[in-house]
Amino acid sequence: MTVLTPAAEVERPASVRATGPARRSPRSVLAIALFLAPAVGLVALLMIAPFVDTAYRSFFADNGFTRTFVGLDNYVTLFTSAGFGQTLLNTLMWVAGTLALPVLIGLLIAAGTHELRWGAVARFALVLPYALSGAATAVVWMFVLRDDGALNAALAAVGLGGLEQGWLLEWPLNTVVMIVASTWQGTGVAVILFLIGLQAIPPSTIEAAKLDGATGFRLFWHITLPQLRPITVVVVGISVVNSLKTFDIVWLLSKGGPGTASETLALTMYRETFTLARYGAGAAVAVVLTVVVVAVSWIYLRRQLRAN
Amino acid sequence: MTDRPLSRRTLLGLAGAGGLAWATGCARGTYTRPAPGNVLTLNNDVATWTDAYAAASDALERRTGSRLAVRAVPNQSTYQQIVRMSAQTDATTDLFKWWNGYRLQDIARGGIITDLSTAWDHAQEQGWVNPEMRESFSFDGRPYALPLYKTYYPMFFSRRAFAAAGVTVPTTFAELLEVAGTLRDAGITPIGAPGATTWESIIWFTQLLIGHSPDYYEDVTAGRASYLDDTATAAMELWARMYADGLFSEPDADQSGFPGMFADGTLGMVIAGTFTINSYIQAGLGAADVGMFLVPPVDPVVEHAVVVESAALCVSADAHKHEQAMAVADDWLATDVQQAWADQLGDASANPAALPTGSVVADFAHDVARVRPREVTRYWEASPPVLVEGNVQDLSAFMVTPTVDNGITVLRNLQDRADAEWEAWRA
Incomplete structure (x- = not known):
């Protein structure tokens, strides 16, 4: 860690400490605490307390009527169950897929339409699906992807019947097409955020680069992209967290099937808790999922924000 | 202030008090x-x-x-x-x-x-x-x-599709397979069978098990017999063969589309609970369009059995x-x-003594009264819930890849889960 940290990093906190708190009066500390209290209180009440309760429940075998302490049994069962590896693999596929597709496509759309005359119209069309809920998206894609759905019908109609597939019925194909469906819906937010980033780039920087002879791809790669870094951190961060939590679209399109082949961690949590009424086991999955999401977000944001 | 009848502070106060009153009302709700x-x-x-x-x-x-x-x-x-x-x-x-x-x-x-x-x-x-x-x-x-x-689980059939293919209600399982084959050759989907992601995957599994032996079905669901028994294997083989012969719809077919397909004669048959008749009636179909019959046993010497929910x-x-x-x-x-x-x-x-007046279900109930089939509990309720939920998913997976090999794998999974869940249930 220390090897990677440049000297400037070490100096900054020291200088803050020297000047900042020294000037604060007890009155202003109280004011800060008062302003923070509602937010901290709400987070504690609505997020931390339920999490602690969930973690506590995960040590019990609980069927809703009776509860027996079983220690780490729920975790052992989860980690040794046959489907757990598959669930992790699917969750990873979602992370990789939603990182690569919405972020990349969002960036391309934003950069490509930023200065076009009819760019706003094109962007509107592409951002529109973002206004749909996950459930509505799933209904639309179900119509397209089911065996007797629009995609297979279209393939047959243009003489490509040989390419007809059970899109939602075979793993890994179903996970891939569900990632595509989720990309269709989720790219909008990336486009909006990248546009904000593009608008925040000072025109003088671009002009200076153009005067120096940078155009097209070189201009984008060496000037625009580095300036988009802060917003990229946000977009990637949101995408990672959302992909780890993927639930609605998979639940509605494949129910995690066939069998449990396309299940993600969030689906396993739902199945254990609400389908099988094994509340302790469901709580254990929830804890694992939370730990993964928090750890990934923390590591990522820590590295990225520090690098900035 | 004077020209404003309601200050922002008063408004917020009122909203707060209203909210509190509402929340208290909820806490002691009806x-x-x-x-x-x-x-x-x-x-x-x-x-x-x-x-x-x-x-x-x-x-x-x-x-x-x-x-x-x-x-x-x-x-x-x-x-x-x-x-x-x-x-x-x-x-x-x-x-x-x-x-x-x-x-x-x-x-x-x-x-x-x-x-x-x-x-x-x-x-x-x-x-x-x-x-x-x-x-x-x-x-x-x-x-x-x-x-x-x-609710009974009979075979619903489209009179229009049967007429178009020139077939009549089968009385043996061999005839049922023949009828399905004729429908297929006439370009009609013979049997609608959803279940790729739903509980309906148990319908044909159960039907083929009771068609081979109702005794075995009751034993295996009660944990007294093994899913690796020859009866279950025979049922799986038959199910896979029926798929190979093109007798079923795609496994992600949508039950709600069936009344329309019955009406235009593009679907021949479907096993469903008698309660589903409501969706056919709502689609404007009646006794002239839809009929029901008891699915005959696979093995002709075995007694007639029907699933009841x-x-x-x-x-x-x-x-x-x-x-x-x-x-x-x-x-x-x-x-x-x-x-x-x-x-x-x-x-x-x-x-x-209470039969729905003048409906297709009443006609079917008279058939039941005449044949007096053995009534078996639906698979959904016939074993511990956790075991059933897991098995449903495996059976759904079979419907997606309906080969004999996969069928055997699924039976093995069913038995492994039965071992674990019966132990948990009896604990």
């Missing part, structure tokens, strides 16, 4: 108090049965003086959570719908429902119910619920109006109550 007057509350997961409950309620009021106010939570898993959780608080309804078999045992041993032995004894004395049904509503030798209705009507142990709820339970199976209920529901009743 669910935590007995329903007013002669009303009993009933919770269920089917929103479309409101009229049927209303009809039954009228008949019950004449007998017991109590009326039913029905709440519906149309999502099954949400409904189950609500019942499980509220049963342990003072927010429970007086009566609620559940499932029979092991699902009922699951909550009976949780202590949230009342022993209904007296209601059963009364109904049996009056001849309102077939005593054979009592067992699937019992836990530890005592009944804890009444049959809400009685009966939801359960329970009385909450902590019901606000327990006494009145027990009185309703005593009269629930009475012929006049069941006649009113079945007429609106369009489905059969557990009371053999």
